[in-house]
Amino acid sequence: MSNVLVIGGGLGGLSAAIHLRLAGYEVTVFEANERVGGRANLIERDGFRFDTGPSLLNYPWVFEDLFSAAGRNLRDYVTLLPVDPSVSFQWADGVRFTLSSDLQRLLAECERVEEGARPAMLAFLSDAAIKYRLSFEKLINRNEDNPLRWLGALSPAELSRLSIWRSLDGELGRFFKSRYLREALGAYGMYLGGSPFDLPGLFSILAYGELAYGLWLPKGGIYSLVEGVERLARELGVIIHTGCRVRRVEVEARRVTGVELVDGAFHQASLVVSNVDVPTTNTELIAETALPKGKSKAAKLRMTPGVLTFYWGVRGAVENLGHHTIFLPDDFAAAFEDLFRRKRIPDGLPFYVSQPSATDFALAPPGDTAMFVLVPTPLLSDMGDTDWQAVTQSIKTRVLDRLRQHGIDLAPERIAVEEVYTPEEWRRRFGLFNGSAFGAAHTLFQVGPFRTRNYSEEIAGLFYVGASTTPGTGMPMVVLSGKLAAERVLEKANGSGR
16 A cells, blocks of 8 residues: 655544554654644653643543554553542632542532532433433544435434534533533533533533543653553554654645655655644645635634643642642633633633642652643634733733632742743644634534545545544544544545545
């Protein structure tokens, strides 16, 4: 079989490379940075180890399937540490709600927040389990360009169970009266690029998936998982070049001919899979003459928000803070209005704090704390000429003040190590289009066959993988994206598709 070139060694690119190698292709990966992983990268300083992007692993079965496809066992490459209780939510008025995969603990917590919520949570879990099963068995895990055929995989009764036409908040309102339970389970919508008041009710499966399959931290941090996937790829014979940035995908007569690196070297291939964000690929890696509508299509794509991230190495322990805590404002709806409609950093600042060293002590020097803070922001194009240094200092002060309100004493002088990634830095380092942290949004008309396809309709031999194509954002989804992209390449090779 012919060779395939993969641009970008994120988890989606590595997954595609593994599946293509298993299918018999010669596969070469070009990664611009010194490490693979894409946004799931690593910072190491003064004994602290920080994961730059994802902070917890959900749906571990997706990675188990990736390794088993190669005849390997994930547990031989990565040790997974359970994180339970998993995620806590805190409001400015002092209310706290904590999720757990221990059913009795979860039900007791629901009852504490909302009297009579035990049966409501059981009903929610039962309903979401059906949505989850239908989604992964019949929708998410397959390529389909025709919306009627995509939805036609479901019976009318099954389609009605998915609550596609009801908002996520409305779906949660079927089960819970308490605003706190609805806001906690609806907050996941922010990372899908939409408000729970707008996103389809189908996305109740996000909270369910974490509860059903648990949340995990690979020993050594998330990057240890990336290293495990990289090791598997190399063992299978995938060639990986780091520090090799691709300047351009070369196209002749509407067909891919190869890629040119920034050092001028040309690598010939009739098949290229880009793990660079789809709109970035189409606007920066392909000449406008080869893809004249690339910029206009990219501009129309609705993206998830940007993020401002802090990586703090703190001297001593940080009390009253678990592994993963999401801080929500009193006016939940206004925060989404600010972010998505007014396109400004919310007045009531939502953010989350991850403390991975609470689960894996080795991520920080003995007795110290490794912390990660993520604050959503508008896209770069909505922020105008922003003084990011001033914004960073302002948000840092607001975060520390909010922590203090909850009895979490984190004096600035205790922060011995600090790294900050603004949306501009995320764009520069990892090619994230418009500074969008999680790729294309998951609105009703940007899912399934409505989402940007994983192959180019204009350029033969060009395929896409990653968060902005199907099935979507998040580590498990981009790993599935690699499998689906590989299937597209095989379709083309067999003459049954592009």
